[in-house]
Amino acid sequence: PLFRENFDRLPLGPVTEGRGWTTDTSNGTLTVAPGAGDHGRELRIRTEGNGRAFMVLPDLSLPGNSVWARMRLRVAEFPTAPDWAHWTLAEASGSDSPTLVRPLGGQYAPTDQGNFWGVGSDLGPTGDWTSWKTSAPAEAARWSCVEFHLDASDNRVTVYLDGVEQSDLTVSTKNHGGTADDFVFPTFDKLKLGWQLYQADPSPSSYDVRLDDIALSTRRVGGCAT
Template sequence: MPLLKKAAATLSATAALLLALPTPSSATPAPHGTLARETFDRLPLGPVTAGHGWTADTANGSLTVAPSSTGHSRELRLHTEGNGRAFLVFPDLTAPGNSYWARLRLRVDAFPTAPDWAHWTIAEASGSDAPTLVRPLGGQYAPTDNGNFWGVGSDLGPTGDWTSWKTSAPAVAGAWQCVEFHLDATDNRVTVYFDGVEQSDLTVSTRQHGGTGDDFTFPAFDELKLGWQLYQADPTPSSYDLALDDIAVSTRRVGGCGA
C-alpha cells in the first residue's frame, strides 16, 4: 500500500507540472515547423492594430476584423486611399536556412487601371542586413496589355528596382484565391502557387529575374509584410479594398487554404 500511495503522489506531481507548462501559440511557434499563423477568429471585431505575433503598418490605410464573407468565422479587411498602404507585419520572422513557405487566402476587390504601369505589392520580405526587399506577391498594370499581371519583384538591391510581371498570370479582382509562395535561399528562388498550382512563369532565382546587373540574392530575412501598397499618386480607382484569411508561415509547405 505505501508503494501505491507513493506512485499516486508521483503521478499527481507529474500532472501538476504538465499543467503548469506553457502551451504553444502562434506568437511563440516551434522552431522547426510553424513560424506564424493567423486566422483572425480569436480577435475582436472592428479596427485592429495587432494580432497574434504581428503588428500593423499603415499610411492612409486601415485594418479591420470583420465577419467572414464566405460564412466561416472572421477575416481581415484592409482599406487604403490613393497610394497608401495597409500591412500586417510579422516583425521577428526568421527561419532555418533563411527559407520558408507562406500561405494565405486573398481577395482583391479591384486593381488599378491608371496611371500606366501602376505597381502594387501584397507580400514583402526583408532583412536588416541588406537593403533588399523581396516581393513574392505583387504586380503591375500594363497598358500595353490592358490588364494587371502578377510578378515577383525586388527593390534596392544590386539588381535594382524590378517587377517581373507576366501576361500569363493575370490578376483577377473580386475572387478568393489560395496563394502560396516559397522563399528558397539555396538558389535565391521565389516560387508562387495559385490554388495549389505552381506558376512556373513567375519563378525567379539567382540568375533568372527581372533585373539587370549582378546576381539576385536574398537578405537574411527577419520581417514579412502582408497587405497592400500602391506606389503611384492619383490612381484609378482612388481607394482599394482587399481581404486576407488563413495565414500560415512554415518551414514546410502548409497545404491548401483551410488545411
C-alpha cells in the same frame, strides 16, 4: 508552422496588432470583420490613393532563411491608371541588407490592358523590378488561395495560385527581372502582408483587400487545391 493567423480570436473592429504581428499603415486601415459563410473572421484592408496597410511579422527567424507561406486573399479592384501602376501584397526584408523581396505583387500593363502577377524587388543590387507575366492575370473580386516559397539555396521565389505552380513567375539568383547582378536574399527577419500601391492619383482612388487563413511553415502548407 512558424506562424498562423485566421483572425477568428481577434475582436471585431480596427486592429493594430495581433499575436506575433504589428501593423504599418499610411492612408490605410486594417479591420477585423466577419467573413462569408463558415470562414469566421477575416482582415479587411482599405487604402486611399497610393497608401499602404500591412500586417507586419517583425521578428521572423526562418530556418535556413527559407519559408513557405499560404493565405487566402481577395482584391476588390486592381488599378487601371496610371500606366504601369505597381502594387505589392507581400514584402520580405532583413536588417542586414537593403534588398526588399516582393513575392506577391504585380502591375497594370497598358500594353496588355490588365493587371498581372509578378515577383519583384527593390533597393538591392538588382534594382527596382517586377517580373510580371501575362500567363498570370490578377483576377479582381474573387478569393484566391495564394502560396509562395522563399528558397535561400538559389535565392528562388516560387508562386502558386489556387494550388497550381506558376512557373513563369519563378525568379532566382541569375534569373530575375533586374540588372545583370545576382539576386540575393537578405537574412529575412520581417514579412509584411497587405497592400501598397506606389503611384499617386491612381484609378480607382481607393483599394479594398481581404486576407484570411495565413500560415508560414518550413514545409509547404497546402490546402489550396480546389
